[in-house]
Amino acid sequence: MTHLLELRNISMKFNDTVLFAGFDLDLEINETVGITGPSGSGKSTILRIVVNLLTPTTGTVLFKGVSITEYEPRELRRKMILVPQEASMFPGTVRDNLQWGLSIHKLHASEGKLESALEEVNLNCDCLDDIAGNLSGGEKQRVALARALLLEPEVLLLDEPTSALDEKSTLMVESAIGSIIAERKIGVLIVTHNPAQAKRFTDRLVKITGEQEGK
Amino acid sequence: MQAEFDLIAYLSGLVTDEVIAAFNSYLAALVLLAMLIIISKWQGLGIGSKLVVGTIRGTAQIILMALILTQIFEFDNIVLILAVLAVMSLFAAYTARQNLDEIPGVFATALPGILVGGLSVMTIAWLLGVVELSGEMMIPMGGMVIGNAMNISALVIDRMWSNAQKQRGMLESALALGATAYQATELTIREAIRTGLLPNLNRYAALGIVTIPGFMSGLIVGGASPIYAALYQVIIFIMIFLACVIDALIVSRRFLKHMFNENLQILVPFPNK
Incomplete structure (x- = not known):
């Protein structure tokens, strides 16, 4: 059976130190899987391996049954989008940020589509013309989510989406992620150091050791 | 024996009263260098050894170049002039590498930028009749163009590398x-080009009021008309800007292969704390 995403026997070594070894994971369409583990265990590294931003020491990553190394990196990263832990805003307005992701693929979205993308992440702020760098941490995280969703990915990879946020912002971002999972027919992989948070969204949790738990 | 005799006579002929006076001034100026080194050490600027080596090397280089220039200034052959400018470009790329020794690929990246930027602008200027075909004009002007291209090469490479570390x-x-x-680094590249051009843009804006450029002063001291010297100074600025922009565009694109591999993975290491 071909899975949407398969990680097989992934290991990563930095300077002779084994970060993790023998990591396996499957992800299906309409499934949300959480990756948990202590700080420094390599959770974020796994997401970077999935989008070929890092090459694992051993192991294979298959997207729709084909090794990710067979995909042209840009094509792969349009189908599977990583939203990093700290949502970096590019210079300019929120509109510029949303359009930037599209423009690098020679795409364009109407004003209505940009507003819909912001609504989807519960950012009803009428802030398309605001300077993105001036937004709060939670707002930036949701702009980063909207920027990724406009490219209509098949897999969304979320790296500690609320780790740098206060309680109020965390609830807003969690709500946005909940909407995405409910409405989009995609696979979602969430890295979090907070198992309680992961359980709220995920169908399954995978510990970085490879041990799996049902919900 | 005859050749040896001529060489000694030539070298003896160089030591005039004027040269002895200049050498005394040079020795006195070393006090200023010592002050600079003390300040550098005190403030932890880390440029002391570079200044000492640079002074020794620079003095030898520029004396040698001054002696050679008297011969080269007689050149009126474009191929010979371009060959001299190409050697200057080689040395400029080597210098850029020496000052960015922690960054890979600096020489191989900077050389094509400096060569193409410097030589193309000098050639176009000659073809347009802006600069006359003489070593006396083209080599000092080419030196300024190449020197500025070297600076912007180093700045673009350094900025691209350090931004990849700081804004990873x-x-x-x-x-x-x-x-x-390219898309991922486009903003950094534009910022580096603007930053690299800024000192010259400032000098350009204050031209004749705050800055009295050496090239113009040299022409005037050499007996040229002040208006002729002033117009050539503006020309040299325009040539410098064009060479810098051509150089920066080439360098920024060529340097990408040292920052990313074929899988578009970042090769720049995290900074050493």
């Missing part, structure tokens, strides 16, 4: 959305 999150965000290496 933004770089990774761009790549994660499917950006090419």
Whole structure:
């Protein structure tokens, strides 16, 4: 059976130190899987391996049954989008940020589509013309989510989406992620150091050791 | 024996009263260098050894060049002049590498930029009749163009490398959305080019009021008309700007292969704390 995403026997070594070894994971369409583990265990590294931003020491990553190394990196990263832990805003307005992701693929979205993308992440702020760098941490995280969703990915990879946020912002971002999972027919992989948070969204949790738990 | 005799006579002929006076001034100026080194050490600027080596090397280089220039200034052959400018470009790329020794690929990246930027501008200027075909004009002007191209090469490379370290999150965000290496670094490149041109733009804006450029002063001291000297100074600025922009565009694109591999993964290491 071909899975949407398969990680097989992934290991990563930095300077002779084994970060993790023998990591396996499957992800299906309409499934949300959480990756948990202590700080420094390599959770974020796994997401970077999935989008070929890092090459694992051993192991294979298959997207729709084909090794990710067979995909042209840009094509792969349009189908599977990583939203990093700290949502970096590019210079300019929120509109510029949303359009930037599209423009690098020679795409364009109407004003209505940009507003819909912001609504989807519960950012009803009428802030398309605001300077993105001036937004709060939670707002930036949701702009980063909207920027990724406009490219209509098949897999969304979320790296500690609320780790740098206060309680109020965390609830807003969690709500946005909940909407995405409910409405989009995609696979979602969430890295979090907070198992309680992961359980709220995920169908399954995978510990970085490879041990799996049902919900 | 005859050749040896001529060489000694030539060298003896160089030591005039004027040269002895200049040498005394040079020795006195070393006090200023010592002050600079003390300040550098005190403030932890880390440029002391570079200044000492640079002074020794620079003195030898420029004396040698001054002696050679008297011969080269007689050249009126474009191939010979371009060959001299190419050697200057080689040395400029080597110098850029020496000052950025922690960054890979500096020489191989900077050389094509300096060569193409410097030589193309000098050739176009000659073809347009802006600069007359003489070593006396083309080599000093080419030196200034190449020197500025060297500076902007080093600045663009340094800025691209350090931004990839300091703003790694933004770089990774761009790549994660499917950006090419160029798209991911485009803003840094533009900023580096603007920053690299800024000192010359300032000098350009204050031309004749705050800054009295050496090239113009040299022409006037050499007996040229002040208006002729002034117009050539403006010409040299325009040539410098064009060479710098051509150089920066080439260098910034060529340097990408030292920052990213074929899988668009970042090769720049995290900074050493």
